[in-house]
Amino acid sequence: MRAFAALLRKEVFSLFVSPYIYLLLGTWFLLNGLFFSFILGYPAVEQDLTLFPQFLFGSGLLVWLLLPAFPPLLTLKLFAEEQRTGTLEPLLSAPIRDVAIVAAKYCAAWLFFFTFWIGVLLLFLLLEFHQAPLDWARVGGGFLGAISASSLFLATGLWASSWGGNLILAAGGGACINFLLLFLPVLFENSPGRVGALAKSLHIPNMLDRAFAVGLFDSYALLFFPIMTLLFLWLTWVRLVSRRWVP
Amino acid sequence: MAHMGTPCVTKVGTMNSRARLSLLLCLASFAGVLLTGLLLAFFAQPSHRVRWDLSNHSTQTLSERTTRALTALPAESRLTGFFFQEEEHLLRNGAAVYPQAFSRLRTLLEDARIQTGSNLTVLQLDETTDMIQVEAEAVRLQREPGEILFLESKGKIQRLSFPDLFVTTDPTADGQPARIRQEQVDTSLGNAATLLIQEHFPHIWIIQDPTVPLSRDLFPFLEGQGFSPQTVQSLPSHQEGDLLLIPGQWKPFLPSLAAEVSQWVADGHPTWISLGFNAPPGVISWWNEVLLPQGFAFLDGLVCEPISTSTGSAAVGTPDCGRLEIRPQSLSAQHPATRFLTSRSRSYLFAGVRPLDFRGGSNDYTRAPLVRTRTNAWVENPEHPDFQPSGHEAKGVQNLAMAANRWNPNGNAPGRLIAIGTTLLFQQDHFPFSKDFLAATFRWLAKGKEGDVGLVPLHSIPFRPSRKEKVRMANIAILGIPGFTFLFALVIFFRRRR
Numbered sequence: 001m002r003a004f005a006a007l008l009r010k011e012v013f014s015l016f017v018s019p020y021i022y023l024l025l026g027t028w029f030l031l032n033g034l035f036f037s038f039i040l041g042y043p044a045v046e047q048d049l050t051l052f053p054q055f056l057f058g059s060g061l062l063v064w065l066l067l068p069a070f071p072p073l074l075t076l077k078l079f080a081e082e083q084r085t086g087t088l089e090p091l092l093s094a095p096i097r098d099v100a101i102v103a104a105k106y107c108a109a110w111l112f113f114f115t116f117w118i119g120v121l122l123l124f125l126l127l128e129f130h131q132a133p134l135d136w137a138r139v140g141g142g143f144l145g146a147i148s149a150s151s152l153f154l155a156t157g158l159w160a161s162s163w164g165g166n167l168i169l170a171a172g173g174g175a176c177i178n179f180l181l182l183f184l185p186v187l188f189e190n191s192p193g194r195v196g197a198l199a200k201s202l203h204i205p206n207m208l209d210r211a212f213a214v215g216l217f218d219s220y221a222l223l224f225f226p227i228m229t230l231l232f233l234w235l236t237w238v239r240l241v242s243r244r245w246v247p
Numbered sequence: 248m249a250h251m252g253t254p255c256v257t258k259v260g261t262m263n264s265r266a267r268l269s270l271l272l273c274l275a276s277f278a279g280v281l282l283t284g285l286l287l288a289f290f291a292q293p294s295h296r297v298r299w300d301l302s303n304h305s306t307q308t309l310s311e312r313t314t315r316a317l318t319a320l321p322a323e324s325r326l327t328g329f330f331f332q333e334e335e336h337l338l339r340n341g342a343a344v345y346p347q348a349f350s351r352l353r354t355l356l357e358d359a360r361i362q363t364g365s366n367l368t369v370l371q372l373d374e375t376t377d378m379i380q381v382e383a384e385a386v387r388l389q390r391e392p393g394e395i396l397f398l399e400s401k402g403k404i405q406r407l408s409f410p411d412l413f414v415t416t417d418p419t420a421d422g423q424p425a426r427i428r429q430e431q432v433d434t435s436l437g438n439a440a441t442l443l444i445q446e447h448f449p450h451i452w453i454i455q456d457p458t459v460p461l462s463r464d465l466f467p468f469l470e471g472q473g474f475s476p477q478t479v480q481s482l483p484s485h486q487e488g489d490l491l492l493i494p495g496q497w498k499p500f501l502p503s504l505a506a507e508v509s510q511w512v513a514d515g516h517p518t519w520i521s522l523g524f525n526a527p528p529g530v531i532s533w534w535n536e537v538l539l540p541q542g543f544a545f546l547d548g549l550v551c552e553p554i555s556t557s558t559g560s561a562a563v564g565t566p567d568c569g570r571l572e573i574r575p576q577s578l579s580a581q582h583p584a585t586r587f588l589t590s591r592s593r594s595y596l597f598a599g600v601r602p603l604d605f606r607g608g609s610n611d612y613t614r615a616p617l618v619r620t621r622t623n624a625w626v627e628n629p630e631h632p633d634f635q636p637s638g639h640e641a642k643g644v645q646n647l648a649m650a651a652n653r654w655n656p657n658g659n660a661p662g663r664l665i666a667i668g669t670t671l672l673f674q675q676d677h678f679p680f681s682k683d684f685l686a687a688t689f690r691w692l693a694k695g696k697e698g699d700v701g702l703v704p705l706h707s708i709p710f711r712p713s714r715k716e717k718v719r720m721a722n723i724a725i726l727g728i729p730g731f732t733f734l735f736a737l738v739i740f741f742r743r744r745r
Binding site: 017033036041048049126132138141186196201206210214217227234239242 | 268271272275276279280283286287288290291295296297298299300301302307308341342343345346347350353354357358360361365368370372375376377380424426707708709710711712716717720721723724725726728729730732733735736737739740743
């Protein structure tokens with residue numbers, strides 16, 4: 001546990017002192033600010049502000065473009081950079097369990113990505129400051145859904161980062177998996193039979209748009225993201241420890 | 248040989264290691280995926296799923312009644328939604344009608360899909376769907392423009408068009424957009440499902456006076472509520488849950504029918520009796536005798552209220568004083584039959600009403616007024632009408648509808664009865680405005696769970712900041728927060744260089 005805490009501190013520190021990460025954060029805030037201003041000027045939202053969380057968290061570009069693309073950019077350095085610079089082997093041979101390494105790197109990325117969402121929360125506080133009558137259950141639901149989805153996408157990014165020392169492969173692979181997770185269910189949701197049913201049960205935008213962002217908390221959606229996150233963390237761990245399985 | 252053999256051994260060894268590694272990787276990954284799939288399949292089952300609606304007005308899930316009706320549909324039933332913005336007047340002046348409506352429909356259809364499990368296939372078609380599929384579905388269902396939802400089961404189809412689901416206002420010439428005032432998606436969907444599965448539903452035996460014309464929409468409405476209405480001349484053998492409805496009476500029953508009705512009420516079977524202000528005295532006195540144990544009676548006279556005018560003054564002296572605008576606050580907020588209606592922001596129209604009041608009654612029954620007037624009401628003497636409160640007329644709050652329930656500490660006792668002092672609720676002009684009142688009260692009579700029925704107000708929150716506020720918010724969102732972050736990145740960059 002002490003090793004985990006030390007590694008977590010180190011990873012968080014390395015993220016928080018990286019100018020590259022702040023450039024990423026600034027870009028995220030800029031794009032979200034643009035979407036925010038655009039959606040706020042949308043006539044339907046002017047008529048009914050309750051639609052705002054759905055437009056931002058449910059069906060907007062935040063979900064379809066930023067959410068899948070940014071987490072892998074944050075996680076790409078976590079394993080791929082270590083492999084590229086040759087510091088992964090010493091880390092793996094250090095007296096710390098592999099699961100703690102994966103958990104520490106994931107938690108560091110998650111903690112830092114939380115600051116990404118704090119910036120978006122500031123936009124809602126800005127609305128509140130201007131006396132906008134917000135339905136906070138919907139806003140809170142939207143945030144919970146978006147944070148859950150970003151937790152999953154960070155895990156896929158971490159897995160992609162563990163593939164090798166190529167940073168482009170790590171970022172591109174992670175983003176690719178995230179876009180597949182988003183788009184594949186959409187492509188097959190109207191298919192007949194089990195394919196359609198499976199696509200509907202894996203449909204992330206629907207979970208965000210028709211549950212979280214309307215203030216509706218569904219036990220399945222609440223469990224879906226942690227379970228999928230654990231799957232990708234498991235795959236990362238498997239990739240990491242597989243080096244030791246063969247003499 | 249040695250130098251030839253060594254590479255060969257190394258090569259074979261490397262391949263074996265890689266094969267083993269790959270196999271182990273695949274097995275471990277497959278185990279993870281399999282376990283994840285099993286867990287998700289388990290938690291996706293409707294019986295293992297819980298939904299908490301924390302939105303402001305808690306209307307993002309279907310009512311128990313609608314869910315039950317949809318779940319009762321046979322397997323391979325289909326619910327198809329066409330989400331296309333087709334009516335031009337609902338788009339004018341930047342109206343939010345379609346985004347609001349489709350947001351509601353998508354959420355509720357998703358709820359229907361989740362709650363009904365594999366019984367019901369839910370298909371949502373919109374601009375993002377393959378247009379060939381949309382066209383094929385439209386042709387198959389013979390869809391007309393404006394039709395939104397199609398519920399199919401065993402070859403039978405129920406169609407719901409936009410006005411069936413939403414009540415909207417039109418855009419105005421001065422630039423006001425169309426708005427959704429109320430919606431009835433849940434009720435309409437529940438009615439459609441009920442009509443499709445209808446086989447053995449409680450009967451409503453209607454003793455109809457030929458001189459009291461009923462709305463032609465009454466029977467389809469009652470069928471949609473899950474009843475089987477039937478006009479009768481004498482009471483047939485009945486089953487648990489059957490209701491008796493007397494939507495007005497102009498002449499006394501024949502002795503045999505009177506005995507049957509009297510026995511029906513005495514036995515505690517659910518009864519709805521409706522007598523207007525001009526019902527004959529003989530009929531009134533007969534009913535008051537029958538209703539003695541329940542503890543209330545029909546009184547004489549016509550209930551009137553001053554008419555509110557646009558100038559704020561209250562007009563009296565015209566027969567229109569007998570048309571009562573019943574506001575939600577005038578309905579009982581305690582009684583289960585009307586509790587849900589009090590939260591609605593809509594009024595009801597009761598016209599030609601005879602007052603009711605408590606009278607006698609046995610301890611076997613609890614009784615409560617369901618609908619009351621305002622304090623400025625009075626009871627007009629119909630024989631000398633001047634439509635003004637006169638000295639000898641009763642004034643103040645009047646009871647317009649009352650309910651009795653046989654007392655039983657264990658609950659589930661038969662003996663529910665509703666008496667109401669007007670017959671116009673069932674007639675053509677007034678019926679459309681009484682539907683949700685009738686639905687709620689009939690379901691209470693039938694001992695169903697009183698759920699959310701009928702029209703539900705859709706709460707919009709307009710937010711129109713001034714131009715200056717918009718610019719300030721945009722500046723902070725686009726320049727302020729990102730600019731500060733970029734600046735911070737620069738500071739860190741230069742500090743790290745040093």
